[in-house]
Amino acid sequence: MATATVMREFAISGTNGSGTNGARTNGAKRSELPVLLPLATRSRRAAAIERRDGGYHLNLQPRHAIWVVILFVAACGAAQAATPAGLISPVDALIKWSGFILWGPEGGLTGFALNLIISFFAMLIGTVAGAALGLMQVSLLLPVRQGSWLVTQFFRNSPWLVLLFTIMLLFPFEIDLNPIGIPLIIPVPDWMKAVVGFSLPVMANISEIVRGAVRSLPSGQWESAESLAFTRRQTMWMIILPQCVKRMIPPWINWYCILAMATPLASIMGVEESVTYTAQALNAESDRPELIPIFYSFLLVIHFIYTYPIARWSIRLEKRFAVKD
């Protein structure tokens, strides 16, 4: 049975190689075939994908959503049952505090909104810096290549929390421009420091995505461009990178999801995001330990509702772009 399926798959990829019109439909069909590969093959493929994208894959399934909802409802029920008479019920408490946790007091865009803001800016900076670093990794100049490789590896393999600590403690809380003749003091709020702290590991991973995508193109593309007298720069910008964009989008979205889920780490440094505010809300409702699981699972649910569709979308894109171009 197993041999038969493997053979069928082989036969289809054989047709694919001939490069005829029919190959497209065959290529698309292939991903839909329910083939159970041997464990060794599966883990080898997963490892290859992770190497290419520079990190693990968020493989969220609908059943994960069910678990999150069950956890949340169970927490609500348990807390409701444990409420002594005369006290605010957990569900009412949650309704009372949910606005505070989601966007902070009086529309100041803190709480969960700040998680999103941090993730947007960190992604923006990380993407721009990472793209530059990735291009340096495929430079022809050895020192540039080695230097950018070292930076990439350093930030890829450092714990996010330690990077965050270092950046937040390293940066001043304000930048005084008076010594250079400009009468201005620029305050640097904590969340901005967190943005910088998060953008560093993102940068390193985007750098790997860019390097991997450029390297994944067949060498024939470089050779035919070379034989048409394109310069290296022209080849890169007109031929190689446009083809890479498609390959880079799914892993790029994947890293955004990972980043969005990592932003609550900033609560440890007191940034006024959703986890910090949840703790404050729990403090305000003093001596109500039964509220703890329900508040935190509420937090889990909002993060899940935000991240899950994006992760699903990236998997869909991945499948679509996997068809041979």
Add this chain to the structure above:
Amino acid sequence: MNDAAADTGWTPDQPMVSIKEVHKSFGDLEVLKGVSMDVMKGECVCIIGPSGSGKSTLIRCVNALNDIQAGSITVEGQEVNDPKLDKLELRKKVGMVFQQYNLFPHKTALQNIMMAPLHVLKQDEKEVEERARKLIAKVRLQGKEASYPGELSGGQQQRVAIARSLAMNPDVMLFDEVTAALDPETVKEVLFTIQELAEEGMTCILVTHEMGFARVVAQHIYFTDLGVIVEHGPPKTFFDDAKDPRTKEFLSQIL
């Protein structure tokens, strides 16, 4: 036709491509062990031989995709094995077509053909487009201008690749086993395109396994084995009256 000819003193009665005692190694593996050949203007030359005999390496050296360790290659008098060589200037004169077509998949057939003249030669867009459409017609692909490479068959892709090279108005065309990846029916249409080119007087160097085609189209045939040229001659003498035992053995297996 080009300025380089004036500097190098090359005239059309001298070989357009001249290869002398070329040695090329990949690490410890010596692939070319002193290969020489001359190709005159307007001549079509076929290189045949078993796999791994260095045929492809040899023609890749002609447009400096591979560098050589010793010997000399000149194209219209310009030395290719010169550290000061302007590779871009050389490649404007030398077109190359690959086994795997190597079209740019994100561009249409027409865009593939227009890209290099527009961005490398900086020619006028209108004029380039007009020329590209003529080339599409020449390789019999009218109506496929807006198709992407993924929508074309192998034979069609290869003909776009030939048109793409021709759009640069090269003086020499190199063909590296251009039909090896095609199915038998589509081989013919590509070979026909090449034959037309050769008959129009384009200087061509082909690496091929199509013996029947080589016999018809080539003015001269070179047989390479283990990095040397074992035997060469006009097709008639070469195929019917081979002298060297290695050539005879190879031909007996192929024909």
